[in-house]
Amino acid sequence: MAGVAGAGAASTSTSTPSSPEEEITLTVKWSGKEYTVRVCGDDTVGELKRRICQLTTVLPKRQKLLYPKLLPSKLADDTVLLSSVPFKPSQKMTMIGTMEDDIIVDPVESPEIVDDFEIAQDEAVEIKDKYANKLRRRVDQYKIELRNPCREGKKLLVLDIDYTLFDHRSTAENPLQLMRPFLHEFLTAAYAEYDIMIWSATSMKWVELKMGQLGVLSNPNYKITALLDHMAMITVQCESRGTFDCKPLGLIWAKFPEFYSSKNTIMFDDLRRNFVMNPQNGLIIKPFKKAHSSRDSDQELLKLTTYLLAIADLDDLSNLDHNSWQSFSEDNVKRRRHQ
Incomplete structure (x- = not known):
């Protein structure tokens, strides 16, 4: 099923970005229900989507996140650190996504990775x-x-x-x-x-x-x-x-x-x-x-x-x-x- 979610953020009283390990609490509304999602500033947008997935069963790749006065591309990039996103308690995030309960197979969830590497x-x-x-x-x-x-x-x-x-x-x-x-x-x-x-x-x-x-x-x-x-x-x-x-x-x-x-x-x-x-x-x-x-x-x-x-x-x-x-x-x- 498709759903739209609104999220109020409560981490700081201002719109300044959070510190790297500061906890950020988001109240996510999806399909008529509210979920509390706790993440930290050193988490990425991709990890935020995983936390939402854990609660809603909407896979990260099927989530679209929107936030007031923020370019959509900011939250479309899974590598962006949440500490760089100016969440405000008074504003809501919107998530559009589709539940996976009725999807039997998902063979392309993991992208093809060709350029693997070795780290020193x-x-x-x-x-x-x-x-x-x-x-x-x-x-x-x-x-x-x-x-x-x-x-x-x-x-x-x-x-x-x-x-x-x-x-x-x-x-x-x-x-x-x-x-x-x-x-x-x-x-x-x-x-x-x-x-x-x-x-x-x-x-x-x-x-x-x-x-x-x-x-x-x-x-x-x-x-x-x-x-x-x-x-x-x-x-x-x-x-x-x-x-x-x-x-x-x-x-x-x-x-x-x-x-x-x-x-x-x-x-x-x-x-x-x-x-x-x-x-x-x-x-x-x-x-x-x-x-x-x-x-x-x-x-x-x-x-x-x-x-x-x-x-x-x-x-x-x-x-x-x-x-x-x-x-x-x-x-x-x-x-x-x-x-």
Whole structure:
């Protein structure tokens, strides 16, 4: 259904921009209801839209925000910091959007990202420190629903979906034709040593739909511990690369500190930027694209199965250079155990 929302802002008594971490409270009216949305000055317009989405189910990409005496382009740019927007308690924001309840699939929610990049270690450390407070807020805001219990003594494998497990851009009559080869064999083998969480930059509806269609959520040989969606991500900025979203593993570690930490977690993603806050835990997987022509030759998951099992007994995975995973072998493990 379509709706129009009005929002009154209450952060300061004047129209001056907010300080970077000052809390901003917006009262959002949508479809005859009022919602209180709390954000901070260091959040972006994109993160404001995520908070609205959490309350209204209107996806960020389907929201149009308007504000008096403000150019529409200001709120159309998801990278704009809210601290730069002069909210006034007496003025209202307008949101026009469409609910997603009746939309079955949403295959284009995540944009095609071609220009991925690597951030220097010192800049990554700076980002991690700079956005520590934002991460803490996300920990408070986002709830991870466990589909299966965390298992004591198991390491954690966090997996992306698009281009990692599934070719979401190609078309097919049956989604199984777009599934990465050896997916179930890979997950079955990994489950022996790792709890498995799936984290996608898309909506939870899309995550559940795709994983359900591929049989990942019902396979008797392994269990998925939890699913995470775009709402768990945070937006960061750096001088060299501008503004972008990432997947902070610290969110999971803060939720389940008795089970997971930087020492026992590894994340597979085709985009390096997604683990900028935890580069020592990320492994870049070769994107699975053009499924119809590459399906017969793609063996990435088979090779990664060998790697995961080879490192499973190590005490600290964060000491590994996952960029060199293809040259890693059992001999490396034996040497590390005797060091």
